[in-house]
Amino acid sequence: MKSKTKKIIHLRKSRYYFSLNPYENMAFTRCPKCDKKTKIRKICLVADFRRSKLLFMNLQCKYCQDCDLIIIKKSKLEHIFRNMFCDNENDFNFNEFFIFGTIDRKDFLKSNIENIPSHKAIELVYPFKDIWKFEIRPAGWYKD
């Protein structure tokens, strides 16, 4: 018996804006959008690896409450992904990872004690509302 119906995945409602901080020496203690002080928050991020595996990570992020924006250092994630997947340094490619949402802490904890199949896991994910990129100009004089 063959069925052509595609399984529809119902993602949860989107929440948070997300930005990857590519700057090693920039901590984003202030929000790059509104300039208010960011807070440190533990957030359960979800990454997709090679479109085949979902990774849940409970990590300290910078968070701006006003903008609903999460910022995390790229180097921090690189380090984690490397440790998870790569014995060989040359195999590592950050572009194979796509950070696209968050899950509730209770689901994160559950995923640590039981193996949640990926079609179930995806339904726990709240995708980001959007992903923002910020570029920082080094301090100094600029000709306009």
Ligand SMILES: [Zn+2]
């Ligand atoms: Zn802000």
